[in-house]
Amino acid sequence: MNLDVLVRSENKPLIESILLDMPAPSLNDNTADLDRLSRTMDHLGFSPVRIQPRKMDELVRKMRACMVAPFGEPVPGERRTGSRSGSYAEEDGGNFCFRVVAGCTGTNWEILDIAAWSSDASVFGFAVDLGSTSLAFRLIDITRRKIVREMLVVNPQVARGEDILSRIIFARDREGLAALRDSLVHACSDAMGKMLVDSGISARFVYAVSCAGNTAMSHFFWGLDPSNICREPYIPAANTFPVVSAAELGFDFLPNALLYLFPNVGSYVGGDIVAGVVAAGLNSSTEFRMLIDVGTNAEIVLGNREWLLACAGAAGPALEGGVVERGMQAAAGAIDKVRIDRRTLEPDFHVIGGGKAAGICGSGLIELVAEMFSSKILNIQGKFNTELNCPRIRNTPEGPAYALALAYQTDDEQEMLITEIDVGIFLKSKAAMFTILSLICRKVGMSFDDLKSIYIAGNFGNHVDPEMAVRIGMIPDLPLEIYHAIGNSSLLGASMLTCDRTVLEEAERVRSMITYVELNVNVELMNEFRGALFIPHTDRKLFPSVVLDDE
């Protein structure tokens, strides 16, 4: 993917690589080297300048080493600010010329490196999504706005607890917290180090590490006590984090990088959502948009550049394949697409990565249920039509089931059966999802028709077919073109920051704008939910596009 499309403000890079030519030190101007550098940067508008105390000696030595270097030609297309500004033009061909790399922290410009005038101007950065289950990395060529490489690894903290709550309990004492933090930092270091080696890029050219995660993950990452996140009144230790050198958080192998961590809204809405909102552009849109992020929970944000409303609900597990018997994430071996022949009721399916089926992911389940419904294997209540004469429908001790894959099609040589119980569990998830979407719109007096764009994030979003999701009544029956799959929106927002410093402000604005809405379990919600348990819904007027054969 070319990141160009995502950078909304041109010419406001997070990391600037600037060619400077300044008069060399002389008896007439006895400003000290670093003060001279700060002064020049200041004149060019990079103000105030900050230099890490531990980097000062290295930077002076590099400046001095560049003083005797031959005067090279400016690289085409590069900003050669020194001479252009006029202030330093007198000494054209002067002999204090070098490239300086500076990073924006939102309040300062931090000098990150100095190199010879003729050196390669490449500037790289990492975007990181600190997911509870997986850590996603993207190595970005910031200069060219290109993705160099991507990597996904299992979050090693899973070993200390699958769910975030048990990890928070594990981290209650300092040793537990340190262990969780260390495992996270090591996993990130390993992944980033490997990506650099595989790409043949030196770690010293990495100038930004942009991270986003939910509130608990942010606390683990920073080494902050997370225990109050899950204890009334649910107040995190910190929602905003200073920009620091990556080495300061333990990434010693990245000597020149600044580290950014997206701010959290509160215990329930983390930096991953803030990054996702920026990625989906809710914060800059005049029309109403919605972001649906299906992870362990479903997290929804609704709004535009004037206001943003967020809520969360336990709609996720089944959609990510986590609850049904043969469920799995949308990874190699997962059935993600299903079609059922209306006449023979024989299935046809697609396995991610080809080969034999290991399980079924969320989008596969959606398609399976939609197709079983359209084929009348399921009625609108999600019950099996056991009167059908079809070899794929079995009677099992757990009730009726549909044999989606036969023994020869699966990796464990066991038939893959989807039972009525599985369907029931799944329908609860889809009902929860629709209920949440419905309630959040009603909170602000909107109807679904007011929505101009709906972004479906997460791995789920990449695989789901909106038409199928509409058919089962999981998402509103709107023109399909308003649905957009944007993949890992947290990673996308983090990636945007590496190229665009205005994202720093935008993230802070989003953070302070988002209002979190608690969806209380009340009568309204239960009525809504009960109607949504049907396929597609008891109120058929909500899904006019879903036409059954007998209608």
Next chain:
Amino acid sequence: MNLDVLVRSENKPLIESILLDMPAPSLNDNTADLDRLSRTMDHLGFSPVRIQPRKMDELVRKMRACMVAPFGEPVPGERRTGSRSGSYAEEDGGNFCFRVVAGCTGTNWEILDIAAWSSDASVFGFAVDLGSTSLAFRLIDITRRKIVREMLVVNPQVARGEDILSRIIFARDREGLAALRDSLVHACSDAMGKMLVDSGISARFVYAVSCAGNTAMSHFFWGLDPSNICREPYIPAANTFPVVSAAELGFDFLPNALLYLFPNVGSYVGGDIVAGVVAAGLNSSTEFRMLIDVGTNAEIVLGNREWLLACAGAAGPALEGGVVERGMQAAAGAIDKVRIDRRTLEPDFHVIGGGKAAGICGSGLIELVAEMFSSKILNIQGKFNTELNCPRIRNTPEGPAYALALAYQTDDEQEMLITEIDVGIFLKSKAAMFTILSLICRKVGMSFDDLKSIYIAGNFGNHVDPEMAVRIGMIPDLPLEIYHAIGNSSLLGASMLTCDRTVLEEAERVRSMITYVELNVNVELMNEFRGALFIPHTDRKLFPSVVLDDE
């Protein structure tokens, strides 16, 4: 000494210890703990707030620990900003009460520690003079503005070179620099650690370490390449230094302290002089003042709050006792006061610390020469009157000499002889001093009479008797009350900063105001110098108060 007299701006402490009471986190206000702290500090005028990334977890835990603490009574006399401000008064008796210690960095307020409301409010700091020869430390009770303890240790770098130039050469490679820096940091840590133990004060109550040194010492201390200090065009690596946590510079045993290093003017005028100027108040004076700092060099600053002129000259060594045969610093064993009976020509002298004499220090030499002159042992050219019939005057292979101490009076049981050569060397130093003072005044078209206060700094200043120094023509013949001995002015300036944050701005103002004047060896200087070689001077009109018996 009580530091009260030195704090010019009341109620602007560098370190603030504030009692806060804020509403505890609640469902109505879900601001995260650290953001809540920052917001409250901001409301109270401490803005912007910064927290070291590595301290965040510790501070949150301390805040939370204070949340359940019983509500104590405000300590009398303490600023109880929270309730007084009005903004947080609603929840009187609220349960989020603690003491916060914050330090001013000039641009930010850094949260240094959090403690229980009822905890001891003591705030301590160190002032350090990083001298080339000696390191001087002062432990200061900032709350009470009292000096707790002082200590002087030999600068361990002396082992790598007595003079600063050989140390700069030693530090040209990174290993040499690291070795010099490490020895300095260790010596400082050892001294400060010992002072704390001896005073029964915990290191965690130290919140400020305020250091001043010459430019080379500042570079060694910070770990900056000093080689360009002594290489044309003599441009230091840095003249200004950020405020950092003491731990960041290697003082891990001071977990809560900020470290301040006074800025340098340039290679020749360091932070020690800047601190001295602030200590002597030149920068705030409407009348003309002069600071004379006699160390390895004599460094002179002249001016007032409008302008400051500095120059340096090699007038020091003899005055610090470094050049003459039996010379020594003004320490135990040094003869610092001398009287000679006009009739018998027998001496009477005082030894610092009592006991036998080990040598003679600068002030002793001044008195000796003044008394030998008044007793007509020396003529105005500094030559011995060998026709005097006096057993104290000897003929030695190096020419005539005066036996100041007899064998039984010295620690090595050798007579202490001061030869005509010693006197000649000394007179060159005193002539250099007077010449510098004379030239710097002439540079700005001033006469000595325009000076309203002259501050003599350094150990030398503490021992010298201005009347004697005038008598030999070393310093201008002005009313004696304008001369003030202020001791170690660098240490004094550094001490003032620990109690008064306006010194931060003042030091920066002084730094940018000082103009360094190079005293070129030219005809004017040589003529001036030649006249000053006499006792007191060839131009007797310059020293009207010096009356010889035969006049």
